[in-house]
Amino acid sequence: MKKSLFSLALGGLTIGITEFVMMGILPDIASDLKISIPVAGHLISAYALGVVIGAPLLVIITRNYPPKRTLLILALLITIFNSLSIIAPNYEFLFGVRLLSGLPHGAFFGVGAVVASRLADKGKEAQAISVMFAGLTIANLVGVPIGTYIGHHFTWRFTFIIVAIAGSLTICSLYFWMPNVEAKAKEAMKTQLLFFKKAEAWLVISITAIGAGGLFCWISYIAPLLTDVSGFDAANVPYIMMLAGLGMVLGNFIGGKLADRFSAEKTIIVLLSIMAFDLLLVFLFSANPYASLVLVFTTGCISFAVAAPIQTLMIQTAVGAEMIASAAIQAAFNTGNALGAFLGGLPLIAGFSYASPNLVGIAMSIFGVAITTVFFLRKRRILKLQRI
Structure with a gap:
């Protein structure tokens, strides 16, 4: 692996x-903060909102800087x-800090x-992009479990010391x-933003x-799915x-290879379809602890296999505005983060089990397949017109 790509993977690990x-x-x-789990779930949405705000904003501000800087x-x-999360005295402060933490993501x-x-x-x-996202998957393999262990056995505040070390x-x-x-030739903000006039841009988003x-x-x-439905001890x-x-590590590299071998949009259609089926299995069989363990692996694998193909599709679609378009994809991923946390929490508020958010996830995955199909058909029609 090139050292330059390793440094990007390390950034992915931190994030x-x-x-x-x-x-x-x-x-x-x-x-610790004496709030309910659904309210604590808003901290996930706060981070996602920070990404949505910061992704295009910071890319526009730094668009003419050398990429390394x-x-x-x-x-x-x-x-x-x-x-700053280490010293958060209350929910409101932590909410604000999570919002700020998402800005550079x-x-x-x-x-x-x-x-x-x-x-x-x-x-x-696509495989090079998947190396960067490998840091994200390794975080889930090593960093997140260690941080979760520390949070359970000591204090969740110490978890963010790990983040500070990884960031350094x-x-x-x-x-x-x-x-x-x-850096590419300096371009006016207006030129970059013209990309968002394309229907293809909004379809990928x-x-x-x-x-x-x-x-x-x-x-x-x-976490509550595993403890309350599957019956695992919190430890x-x-x-x-x-x-x-x-599963995420494996899925990430599979997605990169598939996107280099096949078209990105076909890869996305297949993977999102498999994700919908997998989430149905999670809903139906999470009460069985053995099935739950298998599904934890497969869901992680499938969900992260789609990352590199989507990023590749956006870069291919955004010739001349790759950086702002690529950042917009991250904003879109975290819009999905916020929507998933919020919409998935609605059945819980209504009193359903911790398996019920997966039904919402199925609907969102199927909708994603439908939009990707529209993109594919639109692209094929445009290519036919160009040949005439």
Whole structure:
């Protein structure tokens, strides 16, 4: 692996821990701050809202900076904002800090995805992007379970010390290992924003925001699902999260290879269809602890297999505005995060079991398939017209 790609993966690791560890320590935070689990779930939405706001905004602000400098600034912001969670005195402060922590997330992945594709060998662009996202999956394999263990046995505040350490290592690796990739010719903000006049741009954003919601309906409430429905002891949740992380690592690389071999949109249609079926199995069989363990692995695998194809599809669609478009995808992913956490929580508020959010996830995944199909048919029609 190139050292430059490793530094991006380390950034993905840092972001992955801070984003996904909340799902594992949600009961601990709720207990400590004396709030309900659905209210604590709003902290997940706060982070996602920060990504939605920060992704396009920070890319626009830094669009004419050299990519290395931009990545260093974003890594510094990630480290500082997450460190503030350690001293959060109440729910309101933590909500604000989570919002700030999300601001640099999308911009880092947006800039990083474009840089990774430029550093990649020809024909392996999606696989290079998947290396960056590997940090996100390894976070779920190692970082999130460790953070969840610390949250259960000590205090959730110590979990964010891990994030601060990972962020500091990211800054160092970017400084020493990331080459000075040349910035593209300076472009006016208006030129960048013209991309959002294309129907294709909004179709890909919709695919991501709605289709990815299936993942977040599941993972936002995975801790109480495992304890209240599957019957696992809370002490075992960190180890089960490692199983989900292992699936995500495998799925991430599978998705990258599939997107390089087949068209990105066909890959997305297949993967989102499989995700809908998998979430149905989660709803039906999570009461069986053995089936639950298998489904934790498969759901993690399928959900992260779709990341690299979607990112690749957006970059292919946004020629000339790749960075802002790539950042917009991260905003869309976290719109899915917020929607999944919010909509998935509605059945819980209504009194249904912790398996019920997966029904919402099924609907969102199927809707994502429908939108991707529209994109595919539209693209094929345009190509036919160009041949005439």
